Amino acid sequence: MIASHLLSLSIWLPIAGAVIVLASASESSAGMTRVLSLIVALCGFLITVPLYTGFDASQSAMQFVEMAPWIPQYNINYFLGVDGISVLFILLNSFITVLVVLAGWKVIKQKVAQYMAAFLVMSGLMNGIFCALDAALFYVFFEASLIPMYIIIGVWGGPNRVYAAFKFFLYTLAGSLLMLIALMYLFLQSGGSFNILEWHTLPLPMSAQTLLFLAFLAAFAVKVPMWPVHTWLPDAHVEAPTGGSAVLAAIMLKLGAYGFLRFSLPIAPDASHALSGFMITLSLIAVIYIGFVALVQTDMKKLIAYSSISHMGFVILGFFIFNQIGYEGALVQMISHGFVSAAMFLCVGVMYDRMHSREIAAYGGVVNTMPKFASFFLLFAMANCGLPATSGFVGEFMVVLGAIKYNFWVGFAAATTLILGAAYTLWMYKRVAFGAVANKHVAELTDIDNREFLVLGLLALCVLGMGLYPFPFTDVMHASVDHLLKHVAISKL
């Protein structure tokens, strides 16, 4: 019974848990609320583990499939399933949710139940996005996931939170409206089906493919975000509470990239090939332009936000060079970025909780007063600049190899991240952590407590584990990526 509904459970268990958390909450029982939320998040994570252990890596077909009619008049179904591309994201998402609940343990003192519930609901909805195989269902999850994030930024955010929340919401909504039109068109063309897998095999003329590709691009490029529709991200990150930033960077950005793999590439392969030069250019601009912009940021969260955009540029680059190492590299980069960016934002959160400033200039010499924290921070900073033996290296390395295979100069441009990434990350680290104690606030800092140690330690294990032994991660993907590549290589005209 449970085994055949694992995906449904991964979606609805956190959401149902959120309802219980909300229902049982009162102002006096914040401690109970936290414990309950943690239990829900842990259960939500544990339920996803069998998805990996029971996954058959040798086949590319959808697994753990669930199918039930939802709105029969329009042939809309409750259709779930995962392949080697999506399964890891469900695990990642559920894992990050546990950490985020832990990270918000002490800082969030007002509306605790609502805060925790928002994250749990979001976790369930995003799991839904990754396993929905019916386009209408996908769209519902895709849009619904905006709401909790909008609330998280708008309620628990910084002073400028309303502007940021609006910008985030409108930016992403504007993009997805075009996608809705594309979905309608495909529904009509396919003779009344919302089945994404059927759409994959639907023959389409070039003009239709191009328009569809652009419509999907509007939705997904904003989410990724790609240059030049990226400016909502730094604002959103700056205003979002730490947990919101972590989820936003670790999971939400991946939704856009995932959309390319599920929709754009397999549905419009010819247009994808025709527009690949355009996409590669945009992603290289993201890598280089954003790298320079990140260099001069004075706000740590903004810097990491820009660094995220640059790293996501690698993902899109990997998708449009059409070779296996590029695709798998991009997927590995997505997972790794989930760990590293979450860790970086949580690190900034640790400092912000104590100093209430994100300005680099407000810090200096943090290592003197917080040596344990500084060690973790350095590990994640190194992962952020792609040091071998950390997860950050694996994806970047694979994408660069794939890019050089595609064209030397594309690889050349991509590899500049080796210099730029190190420059902006380590320069920030130097100004924040190294040096003599800069002021009395830094002098009064206390090192991380056990809870923070646990959160950062878990992420450190992930970052190092994936860097030292990425084989289990890539092994899951092979069959599905191979299948996708073969599919994309065949014209649908």
Next chain:
Amino acid sequence: MDMQTLYLIVPLAPLFGAIVAGLFGKAIGRSGAHWVTILGVAVSFAASYLIFQDVQAGHIYNGTVYTWMESGGLKLEVGFLIDPLTVMMMLVVTFVSLMVHIYTVGYMADDPGYQRFFSYISLFTFSMLMLVMANNFVQLFFGWEAVGLVSYLLIGFWYTRPTAIHANLKAFLVNRVGDFGFLLGIGLIAANCGTLDYAQVFAQGPQLAAQSIELFAGSPWLLISVVCICLFIGAMGKSAQFPLHVWLPDSMEGPTPISALIHAATMVTAGIFMVTRMSPLFELSEAALSFVLVIGAITALFMGFLGVVQNDIKRVVAYSTLSQLGYMTVALGASAYSVAVFHLMTHAFFKALLFLGAGSVIIGCHHNQDIRYMGGIRKYMPITWITSLLGSLALIGFPFFSGFYSKDSIIEAVQLSTIPGSGFAYFSVIAGVFVTAFYSFRMYFLVFHGKERYDQVPNAHGHHDDHHHTGKPHESPWVVWLPLVLLAIPSVVIGYLTIQPMLFGEFFGSSIVISHEHHALAEMKEEFHSALAMAMHGFTALPFILALAGVALSWLFYMKRPDLPAAIMKVFKPIHTLLDNKYYLDKVNEWFFAGGARLIGRGLWRGGDQMLIDGLMVNGSAKLVGWIASVTRLLQSGHIYQYAFSMIFGVFVLLTLWFNRA
């Protein structure tokens, strides 16, 4: 115990020490930290020695430990290649590292970061061993970046000093520029060979040499040349070759033991080792070899000049290291790989000795590093004095000393080389001998001989504000001088003992490949009779005369007529200014690259993100909506007479149109 286990023990023993000292430093205390790390490195050294004997017996190993990742037909593994080249490096690395570990017990005795330091140097030893033992490019790159990381941590060890944390960031970034090239080289190999395993790549070398790549439309390059030059750019970063050398002098901000271990004996020679390892590829590209030769020659000579004007004892040795690395690179360019590695080995011993000697002097002089305020120290520090003299003699290539055999072989190899640029390289290395002898003995005389000036240290000295520089110098404790003695022995004798097997015998076997067209080494072999004869002949050869002239000149300047240098400096003021500013390369880097990058970043951020995208497009469209709304809002004023008037006006217009419709 089978050999595979032994291979694993070599890198893992120091790693174990590093982890224990790093994570549980507080629990095990200071002595616990040094015991566990010293033991780890000692085990590693002993295991290396056993492996060395096994390799001598003819057992070469090339195997996988585990599969790291597999994608798109490219299988990336972690594995070991144990051959004579590897095992020689393993011995050098573990021996020097062991000496430095012991020395550190004395040198860092008062430092609050004692455990952390031991953890770092053991971690470095692990990384360096992974680098030299790799049998594939990915693991090589892992070791390559890992030693860079530890170097970063150790240069910035005293993290409260602004100079130290500037230097470590600079070192990391300059190395990253080199790694950028290195990664491109690896990428080209992966793309064209479909593998990153050494043996398989080397087997495909001839195919690479037959292909060309059009980097710029209309000008095809040999693929192998592009690959080799890219790889060598990596070596230029790590081995501090011009113009990527700028980080090495600044790295002296780190504690002296690591200057000896990382920035003289081992890590900086990783580039030399790497090119030697890649000899089957470099041999196929005349263009790459020529490039290597010229870069090496520039480094050998022009970095030597800079050593002449330095007053910081560590910086003199640092510039000497740069220059010697240039010598090794020149040997690589002349296809004399075994000579380069031979010099790498002798240099590791005598340069580690000189650095540790300098460190001993620094402790003896109460943390004063300025050689102008030393002098006459030989009386107070006899062991340091004698060992430093031996090291200096080895460095200038005095016959019978180890440096003589390696340096003279390099000079000879360059002389016999026919690769474009070898004429300039020959001039550089021969002129370099004079310069080396001059600055080495300038330092030697200023430190150990002449008038005692240790009491003249100005109070406003920049470094170590917490220490007193005055007081009589004193000899260092035994943990400091013992490594000096143990390093002095190979510095003197290792060249005499090993030149025959390493250069002209079968020691390296198949681990170094030299094409038949490059016959410098073969010609040298014909002329070589014995180590004794070579040294005897050395007494009458040009390099020895130049070295003597250098020593004599420094004696004249700094012992006999101390007023002369100031007078000469006055006459050649512009040249001195140029050298004093290190050819202005630091300023160019600071201003052009660092400043330029910030300028571009600020321009893109303010102009692109804030003005164009956010200002014009995002907020602009929001404002447009707002503006339209505000205009239309005027129509809905809520005043009944306005609505009535509009209605009458509208009816009037419509009626007019209706009546005039015909």
